[in-house]
Amino acid sequence: MALSDAAVVALARDGDSEAFRALVERHGRAVFRLAHRMTGSRTDAEDIVQETFIRAYRQLSRFESRASFGTWIHRIAMNCTIDLLRSRGSYHEAAYDDELLKEPSIQQTVPRAPSPERLILSREVKDAVQNAMGALSPLERSAFVLRHFEGRSHEEIGEALGLGTSATKHSIFRAVRKMRVVLAPFVES
Amino acid sequence: MTPHLTEDDLLLHYYGETDPSREGIVAAHLGACAECRASLVGLERLLAMVNSGVDVDLPQTFERDIWRRLAPHVVRPHASVLWSTVLTPRWLAWGAAAAGVVLAVLLVVQLRLHGPSPRKAADEGPHRAPATADVFRERVLLADLENHFERSEMMLVELVNTSHYTPAEIQREQARAEDLLAANRLYRQTAANVGNAPVAHVLEELERLLVDVAASSPTAAAADLEVLGRRTESQSLIFKVRVLSRSTDRGFEGPSTQG
Numbered sequence: 001m002a003l004s005d006a007a008v009v010a011l012a013r014d015g016d017s018e019a020f021r022a023l024v025e026r027h028g029r030a031v032f033r034l035a036h037r038m039t040g041s042r043t044d045a046e047d048i049v050q051e052t053f054i055r056a057y058r059q060l061s062r063f064e065s066r067a068s069f070g071t072w073i074h075r076i077a078m079n080c081t082i083d084l085l086r087s088r089g090s091y092h093e094a095a096y097d098d099e100l101l102k103e104p105s106i107q108q109t110v111p112r113a114p115s116p117e118r119l120i121l122s123r124e125v126k127d128a129v130q131n132a133m134g135a136l137s138p139l140e141r142s143a144f145v146l147r148h149f150e151g152r153s154h155e156e157i158g159e160a161l162g163l164g165t166s167a168t169k170h171s172i173f174r175a176v177r178k179m180r181v182v183l184a185p186f187v188e189s
Numbered sequence: 190m191t192p193h194l195t196e197d198d199l200l201l202h203y204y205g206e207t208d209p210s211r212e213g214i215v216a217a218h219l220g221a222c223a224e225c226r227a228s229l230v231g232l233e234r235l236l237a238m239v240n241s242g243v244d245v246d247l248p249q250t251f252e253r254d255i256w257r258r259l260a261p262h263v264v265r266p267h268a269s270v271l272w273s274t275v276l277t278p279r280w281l282a283w284g285a286a287a288a289g290v291v292l293a294v295l296l297v298v299q300l301r302l303h304g305p306s307p308r309k310a311a312d313e314g315p316h317r318a319p320a321t322a323d324v325f326r327e328r329v330l331l332a333d334l335e336n337h338f339e340r341s342e343m344m345l346v347e348l349v350n351t352s353h354y355t356p357a358e359i360q361r362e363q364a365r366a367e368d369l370l371a372a373n374r375l376y377r378q379t380a381a382n383v384g385n386a387p388v389a390h391v392l393e394e395l396e397r398l399l400v401d402v403a404a405s406s407p408t409a410a411a412a413d414l415e416v417l418g419r420r421t422e423s424q425s426l427i428f429k430v431r432v433l434s435r436s437t438d439r440g441f442e443g444p445s446t447q448g
Contacts, residue, residue, distance in 0.1 A: 017264040024259060025252040027300055032251070050258050057263045120239070129242025147204065147238065149243075154206070173197045180196075180235055187234050 013060045020060075025052055027070055031077045037145045038081045040134055048084060052077040078146065078160060085138045125186060132182035136175050143168055143173035155188035191218045194225045199232050228439075337372055338430055341395055344369065345427045348402070348418040362414060366402035373399060391429045398426065 003011075005026070011019035028049055035048035053077050056063075063072055133141060142161060146152040152160070158168040180187070191214055194202075201207045207215050219225055248254070251261060344365055351358065377392035398417060405413035 017260075019356050020263055021256055021260075024256055028252050032247065033244055033253075036245060042245060043286055046255070046258075050262075053255075053259050054262050085352055125238060126242040129239055132239070133243060148239070168402060169197075173200060176232075176235070177196060179239060180232075183235055183238060186238060187231055 003136075006065045009060065009063060009065065009069055012057075020053075020057060023056075023069065023073075025042075026070070027073050028053075030070065031073060034074060034077050034150065035081050037133075037149055038142050039085065039138075040130070040141065044084060048077060048080045051080045055080065074150070082142065082160060085142065088138075103146075104167055105179055132179040135178050135182055139163075140171045140178070143171035147172050181186040192220065192245065194218055194228070196228070196232070199225070201235070202229070203232055279422050334376065337369070340365075341369055341373070341399075342427060343428045345398075345430060348414065349427065351414070354414050359414065363403050363405065366399045370396065370399040370403055391426075395430060396425055421437065 003022075005023070008019045008022050008026075011123075012023060014082035031049050031052050032045050035052075036042060039045055039048070052073065056073055059076075064067070136144065139161065143157055143163075146157045146160065147154070154165045154168045157163070157172075158165050161168065161171075163171065194215060194247055198207070198211075202215055202219070219229065344362070348362070354362070373392055373396050377389055377396055380389040398420070401417055402414065405417070
């Protein structure tokens with residue numbers, strides 16, 4: 001039977017690098033998924049995975065074994081991602097203005113209505129979703145991912161992103177509206 | 190009937206985050222309004238689509254690849270591990286090659302300082318078999334040295350003449366500098382050991398530059414390399430390396446001047 005995360009963490013704390021490797025193998029994909037969803041970049045996500053586990057390794061002594069390692073490592077990954085986005089200087093909340101949804105840059109990303117045959121191509125749907133996510137600002141994207149995929153409350157998201165609850169909600173609302181515009185042809189057919 | 194629900198209302202309802210004071214109103218409206226129910230279904234389809242399309246496929250080697258990047262940061266080798274690493278065939282081969290270079294340079298420099306000139310030895314004819322073998326070996330080794338100087342010279346010329354580096358060019362220059370550095374160190378130490386101060390001096394200058402190129406920070410590498418290019422120019426390093434290269438071609442007498 002496989003050792004629990006808590007037991008593996010205890011071994012890793014004692015300097016067992018193979019134990020730490022086991023933690024990387026168990027949680028690496030989930031960390032990558034979170035980072036990729038938030039950044040939309042494979043390269044960034046790989047860098048974030050690396051940085052997350054390096055931080056985790058250095059802070060292993062602070063990890064409380066009563067907590068879930070998965071939750072803990074997710075929080076570190078989320079912070080790493082937010083740090084990366086902030087360091088890029090592109091981490092600003094767009095004004096809450098519906099006019100922005102009419103911007104040509106967003107309208108231009110709307111694909112033409114696909115035929116039913118094309119709809120069955122999951123590749124196309126995947127591309128459209130990536131396109132829709134790409135139309136979000138880093139802040140909207142982060143807020144949406146943390147709400148939708150990570151199931152965080154508005155308060156938690158606001159705390160992580162440095163926003164008030166209301167601004168957090170609006171970021172998520174805006175993200176969904178933008179995605180609806182881009183994905184409308186797929187959803188409607 | 191109450192007014193239609195907004196998209197934000199629907200999203201809050203979807204996530205179960207409707208304000209408790211409005212929950213009843215929203216639920217009653219959805220029960221009565223087909224249009225809002227359809228909007229809610231559209232929202233559910235949209236989010237389901239996002240769920241299915243947001244992630245990329247990862248290769249099976251993902252965990253191994255990540256560990257390969259992480260290991261240098263989190264694995265602290267103790268002595269026995271270090272030795273077992275050093276004693277792998279690959280490292281032994283590198284060690285042997287490095288030792289070979291040292292011996293080669295020692296041999297070349299000693300021959301030049303104390304032994305017969307290649308031309309003279311060659312002139313003495315085939316009956317001097319050991320001397321001929323020495324000459325042959327010496328020529329091979331001189332060619333090796335000359336090759337090092339030529340490669341260094343090419344790198345310096347590019348360093349001086351390139352003003353805007355792309356990331357790919359930076360990586361290439363750094364890799365080239367690292368490659369030259371190991372050999373240069375050996376040549377420089379050997380030249381110093383056998384007392385060839387002019388050659389050792391130029392190799393030392395070259396080594397400092399190679400170290401700086403190889404170690405330039407990724408973020409400021411382009412600017413760093415441009416500065417290094419100007420330094421190369423101001424120190425006439427290309428000229429000195431070229432002189433050494435030609436000297437090697439003629440039999441390794443080294444530059445006669447420093448500066």
